[in-house]
Amino acid sequence: MSNFEHSHSAHCESGVMSSMLRHHGLSLSEPMIFGLSSAMTFAYLPFLKLGGMPLIAYRSMPKSIIKNIRKNLKIKMKLETFRSVEKGEERLDELLAEGKVVGAQTSVYWLEYFPEEMRFHFNAHNLIIYDKKDEDTYLISDPVFEEPQECSAKSLNKSRFVKGVMAPKGLLYYPEYVPTAIDLKPIIIKNIKKTAKKMLNTPVPIEGLRGIKSLAKSIRKLQKGDKRYAKLFLGHIVRMQEEIGTGGAGFRYIYASFLKEASELFNDNETLSEASTLMLEVGDEWRNFALSIAKSIKPKKEIPYDALADQLLGIAELEATVYRKMLEFNGK
Amino acid sequence: MDINSVPQDDSSTYAKNKKAIYAVGEDGKVGVVTSSGWEVEEAATKQALNDLEEHAREAYEVVKSGEKSALYFHMYDVRMDLQVLSESTGFFKWTINKDFHPEKFAKISDKRLSVYSEAMGKTPQELKELPKGLYE
Numbered sequence: 001m002s003n004f005e006h007s008h009s010a011h012c013e014s015g016v017m018s019s020m021l022r023h024h025g026l027s028l029s030e031p032m033i034f035g036l037s038s039a040m041t042f043a044y045l046p047f048l049k050l051g052g053m054p055l056i057a058y059r060s061m062p063k064s065i066i067k068n069i070r071k072n073l074k075i076k077m078k079l080e081t082f083r084s085v086e087k088g089e090e091r092l093d094e095l096l097a098e099g100k101v102v103g104a105q106t107s108v109y110w111l112e113y114f115p116e117e118m119r120f121h122f123n124a125h126n127l128i129i130y131d132k133k134d135e136d137t138y139l140i141s142d143p144v145f146e147e148p149q150e151c152s153a154k155s156l157n158k159s160r161f162v163k164g165v166m167a168p169k170g171l172l173y174y175p176e177y178v179p180t181a182i183d184l185k186p187i188i189i190k191n192i193k194k195t196a197k198k199m200l201n202t203p204v205p206i207e208g209l210r211g212i213k214s215l216a217k218s219i220r221k222l223q224k225g226d227k228r229y230a231k232l233f234l235g236h237i238v239r240m241q242e243e244i245g246t247g248g249a250g251f252r253y254i255y256a257s258f259l260k261e262a263s264e265l266f267n268d269n270e271t272l273s274e275a276s277t278l279m280l281e282v283g284d285e286w287r288n289f290a291l292s293i294a295k296s297i298k299p300k301k302e303i304p305y306d307a308l309a310d311q312l313l314g315i316a317e318l319e320a321t322v323y324r325k326m327l328e329f330n331g332k
Numbered sequence: 333m334d335i336n337s338v339p340q341d342d343s344s345t346y347a348k349n350k351k352a353i354y355a356v357g358e359d360g361k362v363g364v365v366t367s368s369g370w371e372v373e374e375a376a377t378k379q380a381l382n383d384l385e386e387h388a389r390e391a392y393e394v395v396k397s398g399e400k401s402a403l404y405f406h407m408y409d410v411r412m413d414l415q416v417l418s419e420s421t422g423f424f425k426w427t428i429n430k431d432f433h434p435e436k437f438a439k440i441s442d443k444r445l446s447v448y449s450e451a452m453g454k455t456p457q458e459l460k461e462l463p464k465g466l467y468e
Binding site: 008009010030031049052109110115116117118119120121144145146158162163164165231232235236238239250253254256257260261276280283284287290291293294297298 | 355
């Protein structure tokens with residue numbers, strides 16, 4: 001029996017990395033993983049559609065947390081994809097037989113332990129397979145669930161080999177070498193700067209604060225079109241922001257937690273502590289924005305397009321103050 | 333957000349599950365709290381679920397009237413649309429549209445049907461039929 005310990009996280013990929021590294025003797029919280037991989041962002045890609053709706057992301061591209069943690073912490077991490085279901089299943093069983101705990105990218109829709117209400121076609125979910133219960137049943141540590149789950153081989157195979165946007169191609173990943181003592185300070189300094197700069201100075205209007213402003217513009221434009229679509233679009237923003245496993249405001253809260261933890265590591269650094277408090281406010285503002293949308297998409301309600309767009313611009317302003325505060329941090 | 337304002341709205345869309353959220357505790361630290369739901373999120377999720385349900389229901393009627401093949405209903409039944417089905421099968425949209433014609437679909441090759449079957453997680457036989465008595 002594996003001695004793997006499951007933990008409940010706010011986000012799948014940072015949760016998987018935190019649990020996996022802890023299992024290998026490197027204890028880093030989920031927020032620390034999130035901060036050290038510069039995972040926080042904002043992206044609005046009107047041309048990339050998911051289920052007929054534009055992609056709105058509050059965190060970096062799938063797999064970037066795994067890859068940035070590997071690079072920034074100098075961990076040796078193996079990532080494997082497969083051409084066939086059979087090969088992918090065989091390899092997973094082999095790794096489990098060696099006693100490894102294995103990360104995997106999957107679809108959400110085909111995982112049988114997900115309740116109906118949460119099953120959408122999203123292919124970049126992450127989980128850990130830590131053992132087999134019997135020939136046909138895997139034991140799963142899914143970070144967004146409170147307790148470990150079980151999953152049949154059929155369902156897991158289907159989820160790993162679904163085709164389409166962000167197709168997982170059976171992706172499995174596991175560390176081969178994990179350092180147990182790391183000086184986090186230089187990595188923290190570097191990634192705080194990186195995140196702040198990325199959000200403040202994006203060359204294209206689809207990322208960072210410029211991305212938020214573009215989304216505000218798109219909301220204003222909705223008033224010229226079909227109202228049913230407008231309501232679906234607004235609802236989609238909230239879902240991208242709040243739904244289990246994604247969580248936009250959630251990411252701001254995770255980052256606030258990271259800033260607080262970082263402040264403590266730097267002898268209760270004031271600047272970082274203030275940035276953390278500001279970031280919590282940003283999270284609250286995103287939630288207020290979701291609340292305003294929820295009110296306006298109810299049947300028979302008029303949509304206050306301009307007010308919603310202005311609220312979003314307000315968030316961009318507030319976020320800017322946090323990033324500027326983060327840039328004041330000089331590592332002392 | 334502090335831990336006492338983390339919503340606990342018992343959302344039906346969480347199906348009794350809980351979500352981890354970071355919030356400020358009394359000690360000033362930001363840590364994980366579980367939430368049983370938030371009505372704002374629930375409203376947005378329900379809107380999406382209703383939209384999917386509505387598509388499936390409309391498709392069911394269209395197929396029942398003989399206007400389109402059963403494939404059209406099954407696509408919505410597994411919460412897909414033309415875009416997702418095209419990506420999941422690797423078939424061009426226009427060729428899938430052809431398969432929505434009842435006469436064309438009746439003559440579909442076993443090979444092509446098995447690709448749909450694989451992508452949609454339904455047996456070839458299931459794909460050819462409209463389940464009886466749904467939405468009645």
